Amino acid sequence: MEHPQIMSPLAKYHRTKPGLTERFELFVMCKEVVNSFTELNDPIKQRDLFEDQLKAKLQGDDEAADIDENFLTALEYGLPPTGGWGLGIDRLTMFLTDNINIKEVLLFPAMKPIAEAPKRPVETILKK
DSSP states (O other), X not given: OOOBGGGOTTBOBOSSXXXXXXXXXXXXXXXXXXXXXXXXXXXXXXXXXXXXXXXXXXXXXXXXXXXXXHHHHHHHHHOOSOEEEEOOHHHXXXXXXXXXXXXXXXXXXXXXXXXXXXXXXXXXXXXX
16 A cells, blocks of 8 residues: 555555555455556646656666656646556456466467567678
């Protein structure tokens, strides 16, 4: 419960505890099965958080997000207070099949990591 803001860039800040968010996760047998939070609907604050994420990405953070201009535009038009929880079929399958890593149960190959093709030396590319 109440994750740090830096870990939850789309979650609304906690109303009474600075630096935390209105977010919780449900774990069953040491596996996350539900993720829930109140959506941040302040476009100015959201832009600041997206910019922080972009800076982190440029410094090498693989999990950091880009700035989502379409989402920010929607926020500027007005997003009412929203929230919810998600129980993905992939997480439920992971739990029911006793898999530790979610990548072991993903159905869509595009979601699985792709082995990187071997790179050709620059010299062979330049000779063509």
